[in-house]
Amino acid sequence: CDKEFLDRPPEDSFNVADFFQTEDQVVASTNALYSVPWYDFNENTIWVFGELSSGNCRTWDPRNADFVNFAVNGNNAQISRTWEALFAVVAQANTIINTLPEAVNPNVPSGVVNNALGEARFIRAVAYFYIVRIWGSVPIIENNADIVLEPKIARNPVEDIYRFIREDLEFAVANCYPKIRGANYAENARVSSGSAKAMLAKIYLYERNYQMAYQLADEVINSGEFKLFGGDGADGDSSGSYFDLFIPENDNNPESIFALQWTSSSRYSEGNGLQSLLAPSGFTGGSDGYSAIGISPDLLQAYEAGDLRFYATFMERNAFYPNLNGGYVVPDNIDFQGTRHGIKKYVVGADYAIARDDGSGITSTPNNTYILRYGELLLIHAEAALNGGGPVSSGVESFNKIRRRAGLPEIANPTLDDVFHERRIELAMEFEFWYDVVRQDPATAIAFLSNTDRGTYNSDTGELQSEFFQATMDDLLFPYPTVETQNNPALLEAPVPYDFK
């Protein structure tokens, strides 16, 4: 027999070592980093932190209620799902970061290669940003192949993780293409050098380096790369509005800095599963529509009268949505988890819902999930300025751009509390609020969490039954998955400084 008889490379997929031969292959190599590995986090758990634990939302569902009342332990399935999904993103990004430079055909232009590496490092940074905010100290992994056979791996300190994230983003700033987000939305889909700069501004904000945060946010604003959808200033795009941000046709509009890119595939993990969890029963055409969470009394009361964002974020009884399911009147008994309301953001309509091909009746949609958009960058700019990172007046202008778009009066001299409130409302149901709460000083955070009403309204009478849960210092970070501490007990030992190359 000849030698080839016993040589059987894969026939339906690529051998990693043989990939990266053409420019197209290198460009396509990062596509999956924008979606599939994020799937479980995006669908099932991004909101248990951002909305449930923060007190923006509430639920009765026993599986998720632990996040409302600070009873989460390492056996909670949502914890391990989040852990696995975010580290899967890291692992996939690392494969490109480590394999591409070695395996790429030398004929592929270096600019193409570096842009792909920049995207991969940007996405690794974002995954670590979630990880460090949820768990604090974890192992920094630069190359999974180096550690996959190691039974015990030490964790690294939080400061080192932030430095690791910054270095990734600085690489992305230097190597990703600069671009201007234009009217051809599809061309806006990938992250750019400016996306990385904007994300880096947010990292500096978390590190309380307000000067750098301000400076980078300011550079991004002045670059003209992004526009506020429905904004009225020089950086505004009058063709849209806050409500329009969440219409699938407007995916990758000029306000989008980084968004997960889903598709209308019927295969598991390729579409956006948020609607499946957040829509009312019977809404999607599938067996889903789980009404998993509902607005808490605290958040409901936090909305100012006339705020245009409420209609785009939550559904009130009898409200009318002309572009949903051919004209949707919210049922007058809608009552997600005892809140007398439904959820609108990321509920985009049955027209977009694709049933999964596994017969489960569960659907997904092709619309993006925002991770960072220009509206938030303006608030970062404002917060950094108010903290002394730059001229206050310029920060106030950014702040009021957001107020004006929301149909609210300007605040001439906003405080940091005003910015905190504005972030809460602007980004409600975009799964950010928990991190905003806990990055304050711990005492403030604990007081806030403990005084957030997570109760219910009687469905018929509307009577409020308040419910408060006492948070403690330990609750500001989440426990590692039990399976993981059993497999790697080093997670329970003191963090070890990371050896940066």
Place this chain on the structure above:
Amino acid sequence: ILSQFLSAQNTIQGTVTDSNGIPLAGVNIIEKGTSNGVVSNFDGFYSIKVAEEAALVFSFLGFVTTEIKVTSSSTQNIQLEEDLESLNEVVVIGYGSQLKEEISGAVSTIETKDLETIPQVSVDQMMQGRAAGVNVTTNSGQPGAAVSVRIRGVNSISGSSEPLYIIDGVPVPGESEAGGTSPLNSLNENDIADISILKDASATAIYGSRGSNGVVIITTKRGKKSKGTISINSYVGIQEPTNILDVLTLPEYAKLQNAINDIYNLDPIVEFSHPELLGPGTNWQQEIFSNAYIENHQISFRGGSENVNYFISAGHLEQDGTVLASGFNRSTIRANIDAKINDKIKVGINLTASRVNEKITLNGRSDGIIGLSLLNSPAIAVYNPDGSFAGPSLRDDFRTENPIAKALSLKNNLRRNRILGNIYAEFQIAKNLSFRTEFGGDFGTILNNQFTPRYSYGEIQVANNTLSVANNYNDFWIIKNFLTYDNTFGEKHKVTVMVGTESQESSYGGVTSTDGNFVGNDFPVLGTGDAADNNTQFKASQALESYFGRLIYSFNNKYSITASMRADGSSKFSEGNKWGYFPSISGAWQLSKESFMDDFDAIQNIKIYGGYGEVGNQNIPNFAYGSRLNPVNTGLGTGFLVTNFANPDLTWESSTQANLGIDFSLFNNSLNATVELYNKVSKDFLFQFASTNFATGGMSPGAINPPWVNLGKMVNKGIDVTLNYKMDYDDNFSWNSTLTVSHYKNKVTDLGDVPQINGAMNINYDGQQNITITRAGDPIGLFYGLEVEGIFRSVDDFNGAPIQYGRPFEDALFGTTWLGDIKFKDQNNDGVIDDNDRTVIGNPHPDFTFGFQNSFRYKNFDLSVFLQGSYGNDVFNGINRLLTAGNRTYTNQLSSVLDYWSVDNPDASAPRLARNDTRNIEISDRYIEDGSYVRIQNVTIGYTLDSKISEKIGFSLLKIYGSIQNLYTFTNYSGYDPEIGSYNQNTLLTGIDAGRYPSPRTFTIGVNVEF
């Protein structure tokens, strides 16, 4: 005197034939009491000079030894009777056969006539309890479901431990197929002539790389030189469910929900305000289980002439499942034909074609039909008053689906067509040298249709229907060429040498297409729905190239030595690691044939044998040594995800095994015993490394599978005992019993740098839980968790008690430890309960397993009683964990939960009700149960009509029989069935009950006629 003597010499001559008059060549003819003898020639002719009044003894393998008195006639033609018993003495050993008495490896054979009346659809199930050292576990009562077969313990951690099957020379792997079905269920068990199980490495080394888990050689029936017979075998039967778990009735459920609602601070449910007034509600288990029908019909034609023999059969089996909407049917045809072209060339074909249709019920998990029926609320009806299916209410966050609706509306059908067979040609090159070439193939298609109709039950509304069609194929071919040289030198030195080569290739693939939004639910056809079509394809191939040889030498029928060697090149490994070499040697000594044993009459037929061999295992996915990129759809177009970590150093798992055995007979051969000891060492076993989830992404869609590695060392030591007692008291009564007992001790002796391997599983939809542990020095897959000391019943119990998982002793509904919570044991005495207090809490390995087969015949009646069982193994009752959690709304529970702790019930047997965060459901010995059982697996009673009467009405055989399969199980296990097996055939998850499809009790009556 001399002249007298001379005149007394006679020359006797004649022809020896079989009962059909076919000449027999090579028959030994000896003058009785002398060494004077001759051998019949090719035409069966012999001629011998003998003394007057001498007697001639005719002996020939496979025929009854016959003695005749020399009469005055000089011509003595003789017909020899075939000896049916001694035919069994030739044992198939792979690439040949061998006399049983000369075999030096550990080989068991199974009497197939015992299996004919057993209503099981696949051969692997039938092997249960029939051979020592072969441990068969039926994982599911679903018709046609896969079983776990372990020959002499567990050999590999994540490589498969299933044996290799050789069906008429065609290798068929034992791993389960799509939907957890057995690869052997397409074989008609009535076609099987014999089953040889090669257990030790000296026997399996001739199969080299695929021999480490044992080899089961299945040979189908062939024609014989005889007048044609037609044989019909039919049975019909009823299967009934055996066991129903005691879940809550509606009033009990309402009471529990009211209590749980208080814990969750939910509004009271108005309908449940007076539980005692409620009716019994829906008994979901009764709704999904029902009696089911089974029938099996088979007809075969068998016969032959001098040059052509044939066996032709057709069979059909129809089995409904005892769980709603499950079922199995199979049609098979077979033709086995052998033809002699001339004196030098013999050719033949074995061919079977089969079609299997299966209706698959989701099973084995809590979202399967059985899981749903256990969890579903008894408050929900099966049907609404208008006849439509009922479903859960809006408040139910779990949306537990109506299992009846699910079973009846979802369609999941699997159709498998398969052609399996081989053709051969055998050339007699010289007197002692033959050459055989075989071409075999196994070609199949699998068509899977899954349709989810448009439906609405309660709050579950599915507006769009979906269809998924998977069309998979596999093409396997094998070419074998081997030379066999067979000669006897100096009458005492018998030598058989075989050398050969073999190439095999398997390619497989498939296309899955989906469509949806069809106009109606009636005729879903791909392409006619409104949904975007979606297609995916997979394909792969693997190849194996082999060279092998074997020498069998026996001296004077007393001593025999077998040595073999095989070299296998496999596509599973990278360049430089492809080839593995597998030698073996074994010997046997017929002690009873030694002259010094002549006077020792108490024991007959003593044979002592032993051997040593090396075998391998390559049972891992293709291209596991490299890393691959799989395409996925993304919003940016086609994207690529890395699926696995590479390990270019990956190579063969090797296993060495020493075997020592003794066969002996007592009491004039009525008691036959075999005792075998073995020591099996697997090293560098193939193992998919148990990496941390942060290194791989765990089970997430973007996860990168950990690399396959060669790791560690594992030892299996064991003893297999077979005792057979048979007694023909007289023509009217006979008795035959066989007891097989198997014991093994598994120990992992080395795991390299890895401190432990955890066996994790998402058993109750509460995330991955580590349930087993594997460490150097222990057996593989021990249950691992906390030990329960009791329940905190009074405040005094908190005094000095260790803090459990950092939860203070405080009266609160969650986040604390309080009265009614489980008290775990502080194993390391550090004053706190945490993960470091986990310990070994159970062992899934049995102390021994056994089978006990008894047949009695009295006149025309025969009775067979077959028992089998397992002793000393623990079971992790995972379904029980879910059904006793007492921490969720809208979830039914076992009735034992009602005895929950409360202030009013301080002596409760169950802990307090709690929220989802409760630590009471930690993996602990609460869920460990003794899995020992004895099962009356089969009782059959038959009546055979007297041949004189049956012949008058035209039959040569007429037998009617009745049988009960799975009659009764003696066990203390509280779940459906103590026979659990390995979850998904994963060795690390052995003995974990995740909601098994219970095996039914089956009553059949059948008839067997020949004419």
